[in-house]
Amino acid sequence: MPELPEVETTKNGIAPHILEQTVARIEIRQPKLRWPIPEAVSTLFPGQTVQDVTRRGKYIGVHTSVGTLIIHLGMSGSLYFVEPDTPPMFHDHVDIHFVGLNKVLRYTDPRRFGAMLWSDGDWYAHELISHLGPEPLTDAFSVDYLHERAKGRKQAIKQFIMDSKVVVGVGNIYANEALFMAGIRPTRAAGNISKKRLALFVECIKQVLAAAIEQGGTTLKDFVSGEGKPGYFKQELKVYGRADLPCTVCKSPLTEIRQGQRSTVYCAHCQR
Ligand SMILES: [Zn+2]
The missing domain is CATH 1.10.8.50 (Helicase, Ruva Protein; domain 3)
Structure with a gap:
């Protein structure tokens, strides 16, 4: 199961490549993850520019001016880049394409306990995130x-x-x-x-x-x-x-x- 260090590394690994990039389109081959991927992810996310990529607990937030794409890797999920023409395998559920970026951000999750959700406003207010305790590496955890x-x-x-x-x-x-x-x-x-x-x-x-x-x-x-x-x-x-x-x-x-x-x-x- 990806733990906090793996999620932090994933966040740090993808952030420099997608920061200030504009989402061209999102390809959802399997919307049934732990929860169904909401409509907003395919309607609101494309066309937006990534302003920041952050982590809270084991959630990754991809922030735009209209909302935040929330990603959780679940038990077996991973997020990584592939060449644009890489054919998807059975468990490669989502591809995110960026304008003028010569690689695709791919989400793979064999067990489908992961999640891809959307938050319109402050993502800290999202029901999955609002109750979370402090981050272990901050002074709040004392x-x-x-x-x-x-x-x-x-x-x-x-x-x-x-x-x-x-x-x-x-x-x-x-x-x-x-x-x-x-x-x-x-x-x-x-x-x-x-x-x-x-x-x-x-x-x-x-x-x-x-x-x-x-x-x-x-x-x-x-x-x-x-x-x-x-x-x-x-x-x-x-x-x-x-x-x-x-x-x-x-x-x-x-x-x-x-x-x-x-x-x-x-x-x-x-x-x-
Ligand atoms: Zn001992």
């Missing part, structure tokens, strides 16, 4: 904020931190890794962790995400090659996907449990 939100919460810290109303973009991989880095047991109640430990946790979350985004930066060239669908970043993971393997710190075998149907891997010795 220990004071997290401590306040965690107060009295009995929910396990891992599920708490993966709730996009608390903070956006801390997906399963990064939650596992940041909890290990901070030495916090994933099952511990969110409200039962000292402010000092939460401060370390906030720092660890920022570190793992920033490292992944930095690594993603090296894949940016892939956005302009024909086969350049960006994959997952091969970050060195300490716990995720390493069940029963030795902990990198204490060498005891890592434990795997399920939390909310997601895999949690932790070290029972190092994480309390």
